[in-house]
Amino acid sequence: MTIFLQSLDYQLWHIIVNGARMPTRTIEGVVSPKPENEYNDNDFRMLQLNSKAKHVLFCAGGPNEFNRISSCHSAKEMWDLLEVTYEGMNQVKESKISMLVHEYELFIMHNDECISDMFTRFTTIINSLKNLRKSYSNQELVRKILRCLPKSWTPKVTAIEEAKDLSTLPLEQLLGSLMTHETTMKNHENVEVKKKKSIAFKASKEDSESDEDGDVALITSQFKKFVKSQKGKKALKKFPHNLESSKKEEPTCYECKKLGHFKNECPNLKKKEKFIKEHSKKNKAMVATWDDSDSSSSEEESDEEVVNFNLMAMEEDTSEDEEEY
Structure with missing residues (x-):
């Protein structure tokens, strides 16, 4: 308010602080208020500044302030009342x-x-x-x-x-x-915080990895103890397919349909090959003694009979080996 009043007219602030100077006259050494019909231009100006200061104070305050200062006759009285209200005695x-x-x-x-x-x-x-x-x-x-x-x-x-x-x-x-x-x-604090976070992250990562390794080792040891125990053995007997599935699958022979070897290592196949070689020599000697005048059809029939004979012999040998196995 002080700055606002001084910006409008500095004489307004002077009137509010010191009070308005009312027009007076002196007759035979006695000072008395001057009648309005004797006011000059300076007197009217001073009165106008006082009214202007009152108007500013009325407009600047709210309804509560207006009720407090509406009965005051001068701007100084209004200002003093507001000062006491808000600042106290x-x-x-x-x-x-x-x-x-x-x-x-x-x-x-x-x-x-x-x-x-x-x-x-x-x-x-x-x-x-x-x-x-x-x-x-x-x-x-x-x-x-x-x-x-x-x-x-x-x-x-x-x-x-x-x-x-x-x-x-x-x-x-x-x-x-x-x-x-x-x-x-x-x-500097932000840089230090970033360094601490990176160090803490690495440490937590290493701790988590070590915890995981420790958990795996603990679970493995507990599982081994369980398998060795009586309850574990009973459970494994009830579910034998679990052990079979856990074992490494063995190769299957396509010749004898047995496990443990491949077809090229099958003993039955080797016996068959040996048997065929031996009998093929005998068959060649027998064929050589036959009549050369026989037709090609008779030769084919004889060959088929020899082959069938050989196959029957091989089947008998394989069946005997299977029974022994």
Whole structure:
């Protein structure tokens, strides 16, 4: 309100603080109010400024303020009434000043607070004291801010005290220096946090792998103990196909349909081949004694009979081997 009134007309603020000068006249040493018909231009101007100041105060306040000041005759009376309403009497002012001074003396920066938020709280206290006619010098404010910083800021505080003249150091320049240092500290903290996270991730990964290996070893040992126990043996007897499926599959011979060897290693096949070779020699000798005048058809029939004879002999031999096996 002070700045607003002064921006409109500085004489408005002068009238509000000191009161309006009413037109007067002096007759034989006696001062008395001047009649309206004797007002000059200067008198009308002073009266107009007083009415203008009252109008500004009426428009600036709300309904409650209007009810308080509507009965006042001058702008000064209105201003004094509002000042008492919101600031209180001298006793109330002293009490408020005492509370704010106590907050100022115990003011510190919190651990989870940044420089900007800390300075905002500090400025609120300073402005409240200034409105109550209590102010501090710039040097006192600078030293107070340096004292309220945490221990982690000790190196920075020492550097500022040694490099700067605190009696001439502006408060805004101090704020900028502290905010710059705060940004640097946060960058270093972020780098350290990333390193710690990477190390913790590697350690957790190794722990998880070792835990998995330990779990597998534990399960294996427990399963072996179970198999060796009586209950495990009974369970395996009930489910023999589980063991068969767990064993490595053996090869099957396509000749004798038995397990354990392939067809080229089958003893039955070797016997057949040996038998065929021996009998083929005998058959050739027998065929040579036959009549050369026989037709080709008779030769084919004789060959078929020889082959059938050989096959019957081989089947008998294989059946005997199977029974022995």
